[in-house]
Amino acid sequence: MTTPISDRVHIAIFGNCNSGKSSLINALTGQHTAIVSDIAGTTTDPVQKSVELPGVGAAVIIDTPGLDDNSQLGQLRSAQSYKILSKTDIAIVIEPIEASFTARLHSLEIPTIHITSKADIGPNNIDSNNTIAVSAHTGEGLDRLRAEIASSIKPDNRLLTDSICQNGDTVLLVMPQDDSAPKGRLIKPQVEVIRELLDRGCTAICCQPQTMDSTLKNLSKPPKAIITDSSAFAQVKAMSPSGVTLTSFSILFARYKGDIELFRQGAKALSSLSKSANILIAEACSHTPQNEDIGRVKLPRLLRKHLGNKITITTLGGNDFPDDLTPYDLIIHCGACMFNRRYVMSRIAAAKEQNVPITNYGIAIATLLNIE
Numbered sequence: 001m002t003t004p005i006s007d008r009v010h011i012a013i014f015g016n017c018n019s020g021k022s023s024l025i026n027a028l029t030g031q032h033t034a035i036v037s038d039i040a041g042t043t044t045d046p047v048q049k050s051v052e053l054p055g056v057g058a059a060v061i062i063d064t065p066g067l068d069d070n071s072q073l074g075q076l077r078s079a080q081s082y083k084i085l086s087k088t089d090i091a092i093v094i095e096p097i098e099a100s101f102t103a104r105l106h107s108l109e110i111p112t113i114h115i116t117s118k119a120d121i122g123p124n125n126i127d128s129n130n131t132i133a134v135s136a137h138t139g140e141g142l143d144r145l146r147a148e149i150a151s152s153i154k155p156d157n158r159l160l161t162d163s164i165c166q167n168g169d170t171v172l173l174v175m176p177q178d179d180s181a182p183k184g185r186l187i188k189p190q191v192e193v194i195r196e197l198l199d200r201g202c203t204a205i206c207c208q209p210q211t212m213d214s215t216l217k218n219l220s221k222p223p224k225a226i227i228t229d230s231s232a233f234a235q236v237k238a239m240s241p242s243g244v245t246l247t248s249f250s251i252l253f254a255r256y257k258g259d260i261e262l263f264r265q266g267a268k269a270l271s272s273l274s275k276s277a278n279i280l281i282a283e284a285c286s287h288t289p290q291n292e293d294i295g296r297v298k299l300p301r302l303l304r305k306h307l308g309n310k311i312t313i314t315t316l317g318g319n320d321f322p323d324d325l326t327p328y329d330l331i332i333h334c335g336a337c338m339f340n341r342r343y344v345m346s347r348i349a350a351a352k353e354q355n356v357p358i359t360n361y362g363i364a365i366a367t368l369l370n371i372e
Contacts, residue, residue, distance in 0.1 A: 003058035004188065006338050008050060009153060010060055012084050014101065015094030017066030020117030023136035024094070025049065025063045028146075046084050055150030062088070067101060083319075085110065086346035087339070090152050092145070095131060108346075111152040115145060160196050160252045161225075164245050169224035170203040174212055174236050176229050188337045189249035193227060209235045216241065227252065230362040231298050234369050246371075250362030253335030257344040258360065262352070266359035267367040269330050275308045277329040282347070283317040284338035295334060299361060302368045325351055331358040 013021045029051050047063040064084055065077035082104075085091075091105050091112045105112045119135040132148065134141035165171050175190050186194075197204040205223065207215040209232045216222070216239065225245040228236040233248060240246050254263050273279075283295045300313050314328075325331065331351055336344045351358040359367075366372070 002050070004338075005048075005050060005060050006336075006340050008058040008060045008340070009056055010062065010087050010089045010340055010342065011092065011149060012046075012062040012064060012088040012090075013092045013094070014064055014067065014081060015097060015117070016068040019066070019094040020134075020136060021063055021066075021094060022047075024092070024115075024117060024134065025061050027136035027139070027142060028053075028061055046080055053149065054146060056146075056153060067097065087343035089340065089342055090149060092149075110342075113145065113148050113152065115141070158256060159200075160193055160256050161200070161202075161227075163255075164225040164227075164247055164252075165197075165200075165202060166224070167200045168202060170205065170219070171197055172212075172215065172223040172226045173204055173206045174209055174226060174228040174232055175206055176209055176232050189253055189335055192337070193249060193252065212236065212239050229294075230365045231294050233362075233365055233371055237369075237371050248362035248366070250335035250360060251366070253337050254333075254360035254362060257336045257339065257341045258333070259345070259348050260363075262348060263333075263358065263360045263363050266330065266351075266357035267363045269357040269359075270306065270364065270367050273307055273311075273329055276310050276312070277307060278312045278327055279303060279314070280322070280325070280328040280331045281313060281315040282321060282331060282333045283315065284334050284336045285317060294361065299332065299365065302365060306368050321347055321350075323350075325354045325356045328356055331356055332361060332364045333358060334361050 013025055015021045025047070029049050046065070048060050050058070050060050053059050062084055064081040067078050067081055069075075069077050071077075085104065085108060088110050091110050093102065093105070093112055093114050094117050095114055102112070113132070114130060115132045115134045117134055117136065119133040119140050120138045121135075132141050132144050134145055136142075161171070173190065173193065175186065194204050194206070205215065205219075209228075212235075222241040222244050225247070226236060226240055228246070228248050230248040230250045237246060251260075254260055281295050281299060296315050300315075303311060303313065316322075333344070333347065348358060
C-alpha cells in the first residue's frame with residue numbers, strides 16, 4: 001500500500017507569476033507534473049504530486065498560483081495559494097516576494113526555504129547562506145535544495161496506540177461492517193491501526209459488535225485494550241470487561257492529528273448548549289453519504305436526542321471550512337485521517353482564535369453517551 005497523502009510531508013512552492021514554480025516542481029519530481037508557460041497565470045489552481053525524496057521519504061509537492069496574479073480571477077487564485085498554507089509542512093519561496101507573505105509564513109511557524117530560480121539565465125540570482133540559487137533547466141542548486149528540505153523535517157516518533165498498549169499486547173478491534181462501511185475494504189483508520197499494531201508485535205483481533213461477546217469468551221484472558229468505531233461505543237462499552245481500556249479509532253486520530261485536551265474541553269460545551277444551538281460538523285472526506293453515515297446520520301441523531309429538534313446542524317466535507325466560525329456554537333470534527341496534522345491544527349487554531357469550542361466525533365459521541 002502506498003503512503004497516504006495525509007501521512008506525507010507537504011512541501012508547497014510559492015512565488016509570483018512566471019517565477020519558475022512549475023518548472024521547479026517538474027525538476028524536483030522528475031516528471032512533467034505542472035504545465036510550464038511564459039503566460040502569466042498559467043497555474044490557476046494548486047497542483048500536487050506525490051513523490052519519494054532522498055532524506056525525506058514520502059512527500060507531496062504542491063505547485064501554487066502566482067501571488068501577484070492581476071488577472072480578472074487573480075485574487076481568487078492568490079487566495080488558493082494562501083489556503084495551501086494551512087496544510088504546508090515546508091514552504092519553498094521563490095524570491096522576490098512580498099514581505100507580507102514571508103511574515104505570514106513566520107507567524108504560522110512554517111519552516112521556509114528561500115530560493116532564486118532560473119540561475120542559468122539571471123544575473124541577480126545570488127547564492128548565499130539564506131537563499132539558494134536554483135536552475136530547473138541545468139539542475140544547479142537542486143541537490144542543495146533537496147538537502148535543505150530533508151534537514152527541515154522534524155522527526156515524529158509518535159504512535160497512534162502508544163498510550164493504550166505496549167509492544168506485544170493483545171488488542172481487540174471492533175469494526176462494524178454495516179451499510180455505511182465501504183464494500184470490500186476497511187476504512188483508513190482501521191487499516192492504519194492494524195498496521196501499527198502489527199509493527200509493534202501486538203496481536204490484533206478483529207470482530208464486529210455482534211460477535212464481540214463470543215470473541216471475548218474465546219480469549220484466555222481479556223485484551224489489553226479495545227478500539228471501536230465511535231458509532232458502536234454504547235454497545236461495545238456494555239460488553240467490555242472491567243479494567244480494559246476502551247477508546248475509538250476517531251479518538252486515537254484526534255490525539256494523533258490534533259489537540260486532544262482542547263477537544264475534551266470543547267466537548268464540555270455539549271452540556272451548556274441551548275436548544276437552538278448552531279453546530280458545524282466537519283468531515284475530512286468528500287464522499288457520497290451512505291445509510292447510517294456517522295457524520296450525517298448517527299451523530300446528528302444523538303445531538304437531537306440530547307438537545308432537541310430545534311438545533312441547526314451544518315455538515316461540510318473535504319476542504320470546505322468557513323473562514324468565519326463565529327455563527328457556530330460548537331464544531332465537531334471527524335478524526336481527520338485524510339488530513340495532515342498541520343491542516344487539522346490550523347482549523348483548531350482558527351476555532352480557538354474565534355472562541356468557538358471544537359471537539360471530535362469520538363469524544364463528542366462518548367460525552368453524549370456518558371462514556372468516560
